[in-house]
Amino acid sequence: MELRLLRALVVAADRSTFSEAAAELSITQPAFTKQIQQLESLVGAPLFRRGRQGAALTSAGSALLEDARTLVALADRLDERMRRMARGDAGHLTVAFGLSSIAIAPRAVAAFRAALPGVTVRLEDMSSARQVEDVRSGELDVGFVRLPAPDDLRAAPVLxxxxxxxxxxxxxxxxxxxxxxxxxxxxxxxxxxxxxxxxxxxxxxxxxxxxxxxxxxxxxxxxxxxxxxxxxxxxxxxxxxxxxxxxxxxxxxxxxxxxxxxxxEVGVVWRADNETPVVRTFLDEIARVAAAADDR
Known part of the structure; x- marks a missing residue:
C-alpha cells in the first residue's frame, strides 16, 4: 500500500472537491483523480460519489478513512522525527565522565538538555579505561577521558x-x-x-x-x-x-x-562512524561550555 494513495483519501475527505484536494497536495487534478482511482482499484469499490456539491465518501470510503488517517498521521510524525534527528535536536545520547570532568560534563549535559529538550541523555560516572571500551562497543556515544586517546577514536581536548x-x-x-x-x-x-x-x-x-x-x-x-x-x-x-x-x-x-x-589533559572521545547530528551538537555544546569556563 502506497502512503500517497492513503493521503489522497484523507485529503479528499477533508476537502469539498477534488480540485481543492489536488491544490492541497500541490498536484494537478487529473493526477489526483488518478490516485483515487488507483486506490479504488485496490479496494474493488468506489470511495467517493462526485456530484454538483463536490465529492462525498461512500460506505467503502468511510470504512477506510479512520485507518488511513491514523497511518498518515503516524508517517508524518515519523517523518518529522527523522528531520529533527537529522538536525540534531531529537534522539538519544549516552555520555560518561570521570573524576577530572566532574564539573564540566554535567554542565555540558545541562546546557545541551536545555537547548534540545527532545533529546534524551543518559549520564554515567566511570573510569577512562571503561569509557574507551564502551565508546568502541557503541555502549557510549561520548566519553570524557584522559588524553591521549587511542588512535582508533576521535578526540578533542577540553580541559x-x-x-x-x-x-x-x-x-x-x-x-x-x-x-x-x-x-x-x-x-x-x-x-x-x-x-x-x-x-x-x-x-x-x-x-x-x-x-x-x-x-x-x-x-x-x-x-x-x-x-x-x-x-x-x-x-x-x-x-x-x-x-x-x-x-x-x-x-x-x-x-x-x-x-x-x-x-x-582531559578530552572527549567518540567514534568517527558514530558522529551523528546529535553527537555533533553535543560536541559543539561542550566546546561552548569549556570556552565559557576558560573566560571566568
Missing amino acids: SDRLVIACPPSWDAPPVSSDPAHWLHEHPRVALRPARGPGLTAQVNRYLVRIGSASKAIQEADDLQTVLALVAAGVGAAVVPESSRNIAPARVTMHHLSGEYVRW
Whole structure:
C-alpha cells in the first residue's frame, strides 16, 4: 500500500472537491483523480460519489478513512522525527565522565538538555579505561577521558587538570618550595581505591615514584567525595585532582604540586562512524561550555 494513495483519501475527505484536494497536495487534478482511482482499484469499490456539491465518501470510503488517517498521521510524525534527528535536536545520547570532568560534563549535559529538550541523555560516572571500551562497543556515544586517546577514536581536548595535596584544616601546609616526599612520608594518606580510579591511581603513583616518595595509603575509599570527607575529618591527607575542589568540604585546604607527572589533559572521545547530528551538537555544546569556563 502506497502512503500517497492513503493521503489522497484523507485529503479528499477533508476537502469539498477534488480540485481543492489536488491544490492541497500541490498536484494537478487529473493526477489526483488518478490516485483515487488507483486506490479504488485496490479496494474493488468506489470511495467517493462526485456530484454538483463536490465529492462525498461512500460506505467503502468511510470504512477506510479512520485507518488511513491514523497511518498518515503516524508517517508524518515519523517523518518529522527523522528531520529533527537529522538536525540534531531529537534522539538519544549516552555520555560518561570521570573524576577530572566532574564539573564540566554535567554542565555540558545541562546546557545541551536545555537547548534540545527532545533529546534524551543518559549520564554515567566511570573510569577512562571503561569509557574507551564502551565508546568502541557503541555502549557510549561520548566519553570524557584522559588524553591521549587511542588512535582508533576521535578526540578533542577540553580541559587540563593537576595533582594537589588535600589537607585537613588543622594540619600544617606541605612545603611549596621543595619536593614534598618527606612531608608525605611523615603524614598519613588516604586514597581512592585503584579499581574505582585507575587513571588517577596511576598518575599519583608516577608522581610519587618521580619524587622518591614511599608514601602508602592507610585507607582507601570507593569515591572521591568519601576520600575528601576523610581528609576533612583529619584521617589523612590525599593527593587528588585540583578539579575535586568543586566537591571538597569547605574545611579542606588544597596545595599545588609541581614537577613531572603533575598535569594531564582531559578530552572527549567518540567514534568517527558514530558522529551523528546529535553527537555533533553535543560536541559543539561542550566546546561552548569549556570556552565559557576558560573566560571566568
